[in-house]
Amino acid sequence: MNNYELMVIFTPVLSEEDFKASQKKYQDLIAELGGASVHSNPWGLKSLAYPIQKKTTGIYWVLEFTLPAEGIEKLKIQLLRDEQVMRHMVTRLDKYAVEYNYTKRNGGFAKQDKAEA
Amino acid sequence: MAKNEIKYLTAIKQEKPKKKFCRFKKYGIKYVDYKDIEFLKKFVNEQGKLLPRRLSGNSLKYQRKVTEAVKKARQMSLMPYVTDLYK
Numbered sequence: 001m002n003n004y005e006l007m008v009i010f011t012p013v014l015s016e017e018d019f020k021a022s023q024k025k026y027q028d029l030i031a032e033l034g035g036a037s038v039h040s041n042p043w044g045l046k047s048l049a050y051p052i053q054k055k056t057t058g059i060y061w062v063l064e065f066t067l068p069a070e071g072i073e074k075l076k077i078q079l080l081r082d083e084q085v086m087r088h089m090v091t092r093l094d095k096y097a098v099e100y101n102y103t104k105r106n107g108g109f110a111k112q113d114k115a116e117a
Numbered sequence: 118m119a120k121n122e123i124k125y126l127t128a129i130k131q132e133k134p135k136k137k138f139c140r141f142k143k144y145g146i147k148y149v150d151y152k153d154i155e156f157l158k159k160f161v162n163e164q165g166k167l168l169p170r171r172l173s174g175n176s177l178k179y180q181r182k183v184t185e186a187v188k189k190a191r192q193m194s195l196m197p198y199v200t201d202l203y204k
Contacts, residue, residue, distance in 0.1 A: 007152075007193055049197040058194070062152065089193055096147035104150075 001035070001066045003093040005101075008079070009058040009086045012045060019059055022084060026063065026075075033074055035067030039105060052086050064093070064101055137174030141182075149182040151189035154196060161187065165200045 006026070010019060019042070027037045043060035052058065067075070072090060079088045093101070140146070151157070160173050160183050167187055170180045190196040 009193065048194040049191075049200075050194055052194060087193065089189065091151075091189065094148075097150075100148040100150060 001068055003038075003064070003066050003098050004072065005091045005093055005097075006063045006065065006075075006088065007091075008061045008063075008088045009048075009052065010061065010084050011053075011086055012055055012057040012059060014059055014084055018084070019061075022082070023061060023063075026078070027065075029075060029078055030063075030065050030067055030071070033067060033071035035065055035071055037063055037065040039064045039101070055086070058086055139174060139176040139179060141179035142176060146179075149179070149186040151186040151193070152195065154190065157183070157187050157190055157196065161196070163201065165197045 008026075010022065014022075023040060023042065027040065030037050041062040041064075043062065045057055046060050047057050048055070076090065079085055141149075149157075160168050160175075162168055167184055170177070173180065173183070175183060187196060191198050
């Protein structure tokens, strides 16, 4: 069971409930593959730094989850097949990353700790 | 004219540049998050290009983590590949 973090950019034309539906779809897929989604963090509509597929905005969604290693391939196939997804990225989290996400979620980071120097 | 022009035998010791330190070691930051754009902006110059170690003052281990995070941020278009007046 490794820790992963999935970041997905959906096409901006996606409506709100479609966005929720696809979030739920992927979370169910992860549960079905024997994993568990730890924390879902939809950023919503954000402007892109450079146009992707001729679009300058996208709906971001970040999901932290745990999954056995062989489940990732199936998840990737689903993501590639879904045409609402413009771009996705699965990153593996090491123990520092998991601890970082945990403290960040629970407001552990005092502001000056990050913004110093 | 010559009176106030003081000749120095040895070159004047110019102002010593600020001692650079690796902020990751100093503040014990272990993970560079590719989503944290404000923090990554410190390691990128105006054109959005990565700063070399001699300028950013990072140690090798953390400079690699920073480059990896910046490249991931660029891939997910959180940061531009190249731009002007980015800061």
